[in-house]
Amino acid sequence: MTASTMNVDPSAIAMSNADAVGTGRVKIHSKDVKVFYGAKQALKGIYLDIFEHSVTALIGPSGCGKSTYLRCLNRMNDTIDICRVEGLIELDGEDIYGRTIDTVQLRARVGMVFQKPNPFPKSIYDNIAYGPRIHGIGARRDEMDVIVEKSLQRAGLWDEVRDRLKEPGTGLSGGQQQRLCIARAIAVSPEVILMDEPCSALDPIATAHIEELIDELRENYTIVIVTHNMQQAARVSQRTAFFHLGDMVEVNDTEEIFTNPKDERTQGYITGRYG
């Protein structure tokens, strides 16, 4: 540990959160979030607020706990037996690890797009329709058609697949698959969309496409995106949080972080000194 224990000082973080120009209200509030994989601690007490209708980027060197934090937000970590989460995470003021919360309901509200495109081995149509169907949305065929079309349009995939909705989603290219997964996440109209390196498998054109999409989605959704690409974080996000060795070192307006980082580790990382 370096002299950076100040970062786990709640008041400091609260201040930095408040400093941020992040408009709107806090959608997700995390306080002292600690995650353990067995005996190994992956997150050492994260304080982070995520604002509604904004894009928050999580950056940091590999293995620092970005994915781990992201997966806490929709309790995807529950699927890992050895994983234990401590601390408080609130969605609209409600503790998502509380007794009354239902993970199925939570995951309908907090959607996720994974690093590797993972369409279901079903038709393109069914990929989109699956989520709404299990939640009882779009029971009528024509309603569902509208949902599928809208979601694909928003993900910028409609024109490419409108004639082949019956074909398997796994037959699409990597970039198309990732947009399909985004469309699938949008189709259930979540409130928050978590994206774990959504562009890491994509070429620059597909990446640009998805970045555009993220920017559009911001109007209706709250977005948290993990990325290794500094330019991408700078382009799409309003706020950026820098993670390092299980700590959330610094969070601020994206512009501030990239132009005027307060912590020397942040500076080191974004200027490419390590990571």
Added chain:
Amino acid sequence: MTDIAQDLPGTVAKRRTPSRYQSDEFKARLKARYNAERRFQVYGALAIATAAAMLVILLFSICSKGYLAFWQTEIKLEITFDPAVLDPSGERDPNGLRRANYQGLINSALYEAFPEVSGRRDRRNLRALISSGGRFQLADMVVANPDLIGTTQEVWFLASDDIDQFAKGTLPCGVTHEERMAGIPCTVPEDSRPINDRNIGWYDQLYANGQVDFAFNSVLFTKGNSREPELAGMWGAIVGSFYTLVITLALAVPIGVAAAVYLEEFAPKNAWTDLIEININNLAAVPSIVFGLLGLAVFLNFFGLPRSAPLVGGIVLALMTLPTVIIATRAALKAVPPSIREAALGVGASPYQVILHHVLPLAAPGILTGTIIGMAQALGETAPLLMVGMVAFIVDIPQGITDAATVMPVQIYMWSDLPERAFVERTSAAIMVLLGFLILMNGLAVYLRKKFERRW
């Protein structure tokens, strides 16, 4: 190859001292490595060749013996359906018709065909040309069509097994039919063959008259077991195997899949589930006869279920197959990539929906192949069924799961024990049929695996 640094166009510099990877010592080492690889390949090829040769020898020995059993010698006789013998009262009562003396009709036809034969011993030998099933054949004909009474018909009868074997050349007398016709006597001494010279003479005469024919042995596929080889079929055993496997399938698949899904997807990972897992894996290695003993003790003696019944056999085989199904299902479930589960969870599917909508369908081909292989194992299993009494001599075709029955491998086992030469070829034929079913099932497994090859 020879010169290490050729001056090719564009080559920057010529290397002066060869690197250590170009030294002679390294080359020798490389050569040794390649030799080792070649030796390894030769061992592998030899192993494959040995296995293949054994398989070919096995199949050849079975098929070369067994194929004859698919044909059966038949003898044509002119039968006079004498009303005085069959229906003296003229009532055409089916019960009376069935009980009439049909053997008498066959005997008369034989005596007529060979008028020179007299004396009790010779006549008995003559009668033995035709299978003892002939009279039932005639009875069936007459009961089905009483108008036959009073007419004379040519009827094909099954030859008795010795004549059949002689005709097929498996009990030869040393010379061919043509040689015998030309007057050459048999070379094998008469007392060391089951049919004597007179029998052979009669057979040759029938043959010359066109009264001998070879027909497809439909008895083998339509009749139950019999003491007489020419009347013995394996249809009863096939039906018994079918009922047994239905029970096995109906028990092993739902229980096995449910157990596997629970263990793989829901059960907490703790000492208990570890213990269960170890036990299941060990169960797969338990000798099958132990399951038979269990069946005997529990299902027959304790629960009092019927002996020799496919119901009990099926339960015992289900116990034996369960570990196979569970292990195959767990492997298939494990093979479903976690990304699919996460995708489904990510859109808000409940764990149950994830399994039902995504994991099970993707695991289905694996489960299916595992199940079929388990079933194929069960189909070929003998030992545990001996313990629950499915080894009985059963003539009737089982009509349900509680009827006494036997199964194909047990039938093979029983036939292989019988002394008649004709049962030797029938044993081999039954093995061929069983192998046919097994190949069919394994082929189905391969086909399904190919068809539903993972598509993610």
